[in-house]
Amino acid sequence: MCGICGIFNFESHAPADRAALKRATDAMAHRGPDDEGFYVDGELGLGNRRLSIIDLPGGHQPMANEDRTIWITYNGEIYNYPELRPALESRGHKFQTSTDTETIIHLYEEHGLDCLNQLRGMFAFALWDSRKRRLLLARDRLGVKPLYYRREPARIVYASELRALRELCAQPLELDPQSVYDFFGFRYVPAPNTFYRGVEK
Numbered sequence: 001m002c003g004i005c006g007i008f009n010f011e012s013h014a015p016a017d018r019a020a021l022k023r024a025t026d027a028m029a030h031r032g033p034d035d036e037g038f039y040v041d042g043e044l045g046l047g048n049r050r051l052s053i054i055d056l057p058g059g060h061q062p063m064a065n066e067d068r069t070i071w072i073t074y075n076g077e078i079y080n081y082p083e084l085r086p087a088l089e090s091r092g093h094k095f096q097t098s099t100d101t102e103t104i105i106h107l108y109e110e111h112g113l114d115c116l117n118q119l120r121g122m123f124a125f126a127l128w129d130s131r132k133r134r135l136l137l138a139r140d141r142l143g144v145k146p147l148y149y150r151r152e153p154a155r156i157v158y159a160s161e162l163r164a165l166r167e168l169c170a171q172p173l174e175l176d177p178q179s180v181y182d183f184f185g186f187r188y189v190p191a192p193n194t195f196y197r198g199v200e201k
Contacts (some may be wrong), residue, residue, distance in 0.1 A: 002050050002061075002075040003031035003160040004147075008135045009043035011154035016045025024159055025049050031075075031160060037061050039071050043084055043155075049072040051182055053195050058097035065105050066094055069130045073145060074101045075160055076123030076145045086179060092127065108136070112138040143191065143201070150199045165199065173199060 005024040007016045018040055025036055025047045032049025039046045039062040048061040062073045068168045078084075081100035086105060089095065093106040100121075107115040107128055113136065122144035127136040137158055141148045148165050149158035157168035166173055172198040192200040 001031050002048065003028035003128055003164065004049075004073040004075050004124060005047040005084040005133075005157075005164050005168060006073065007155065007157050008044045009022040009155040010133075010135075013043045014134070014155075015171065015190035016040050016043060017168075020168050021045050024164040026165040028159070028161045028168055037073075039064075039073075039128075041071075041128065041130055044124060044130075046071060046073045046128060046134075046197070048146070059101060063097070063099070063101050063105065064135040065109060066096075069129040070105050070109060071130070072101060072105050072125055074104065074123065075078060076121060076125070076140065078103060078119055078121040078123060080118075080120040105107065126185055141162065148194060148199055148201050152198075173197075 005021060018033045018038060021038055028049055032051045034052040035050035037048045037060055046062045050061055052059060062071045064071050072124060073161060078100040081103040084103050088106045088110060091110060095102055104125060113166040116138055122140045124139045126144035139145060146160050148162055149156055149167055150169055157165060159165040175195060179193050179195050183189050189195060194201055
């Protein structure tokens with residue numbers, strides 16, 4: 001279990017608030033007691049809490065490709081990364097770690113958004129392409145790993161947990177009465193809704 005969070009001020013281009021990222025990672029320190037990391041690139045900020053499982057010393061996040069134009073913060077496990085890696089290496093990609101995280105970076109470099117079609121596992125990640133100024137947020141098809149996000153005026157914020165997301169939002173979160181009603185009717189809140197207005201999963 002790890003925790004990810006971030007801010008993308010895609011319209012205002014205001015600098016990402018590193019202090020808010022720190023508050024968000026602190027709020028989910030229990031998800032990743034082994035390491036903490038941040039990356040800020042102007043209007044984009046990534047935060048991570050890491051529970052070390054694969055490549056304990058080499059898997060610090062956020063993680064970048066060789067020329068530091070692609071960055072990722074990631075929670076989960078890619079089951080087929082040992083099968084994906086040799087093909088990427090044969091195409092000239094240089095791996096600095098033995099993590100499944102780095103495999104996602106090189107897969108994105110090779111296939112763009114189609115990289116998602118090749119991933120088998122449980123995951124949630126945020127990948128920043130600094131050349132295209134594009135943020136990719138993705139979650140596994142079954143939604144095993146959590147990813148909550150809120151679209152606010154001129155920006156988007158996201159996190160692995162609602163308590164972390166709360167630290168990134170410009171306004172306090174408000175309960176959504178319909179979601180509470182759904183919870184008592186279905187015993188869960190149907191996706192993409194959550195208990196809070198404007199927050200989706």
